[in-house]
Each structure stands twice: as structure tokens, then as C-alpha cells.
Amino acid sequence: MSRSTRHAPRDDTGSTASSVIVAIVVIIPLVALLWVPFYAKKAPELFGFPFFYWYQFLWVFITAALTFVGYLFVRRSDIDRKDERQDSGARGDQR
Numbered sequence: 877m878s879r880s881t882r883h884a885p886r887d888d889t890g891s892t893a894s895s896v897i898v899a900i901v902v903i904i905p906l907v908a909l910l911w912v913p914f915y916a917k918k919a920p921e922l923f924g925f926p927f928f929y930w931y932q933f934l935w936v937f938i939t940a941a942l943t944f945v946g947y948l949f950v951r952r953s954d955i956d957r958k959d960e961r962q963d964s965g966a967r968g969d970q971r
Contacts, residue, residue: 894949894950905935
């Protein structure tokens with residue numbers, strides 16, 4: 877009772893490139909914050925706060941910005957795929 881459906885192979889080159897870019901963008905804050913010996917120090921201070929604290933707090937904003945960039949790449953990739961499906965449907969192609 878299982879159906880076998882055939883799908884035409886898709887060209888996911890753009891999607892793969894977007895996925896790699898998004899992965900890199902998400903990994904940057906992870907590496908920056910897991911590399912503790914780099915920021916485990918007191919100097920330089922900023923408004924009386926040791927480097928250890930303000931460095932991590934700064935990454936909150938950097939991470940938010942990088943996550944937004946990753947979101948834009950994923951969204952653009954989804955929109956491109958949706959447009960591609962609509963174009964192929966309008967031409968009568970079946971996938």
C-alpha cells in the first residue's frame with residue numbers, strides 16, 4: 877500500500893551555498909565565546925567592567941546581528957525555491 881513517487885533531481889547548489897554561509901555565520905560566535913583563554917583577563921576595562929564581562933556582553937549584540945544575517949540568507953533561499961516551483965508549475969513541468 878505504499879506509493880512510489882519519482883522526483884526529478886533538483887539543483888540545490890544555491891541552497892547548499894546558503895547553508896554553508898549560514899553555518900559559518902552561526903559558528904563564528906560559538907568559536908569566539910568558547911575560546912575562553914582569549915578573553916579570560918581583566919584588562920582592558922570598559923566603564924569599570926573587566927574585559928571578561930564586556931567582551932561576552934558585546935557578543936550578545938554581534939550574535940543577534942549574525943543570526944539576522946543567517947535568517948536573511950535562509951529566507952532568500954526559500955523565496956528562490958518557491959519562485960522556482962511556481963515557474964516550473966506554470967510551464968507544466970512536474971517534479
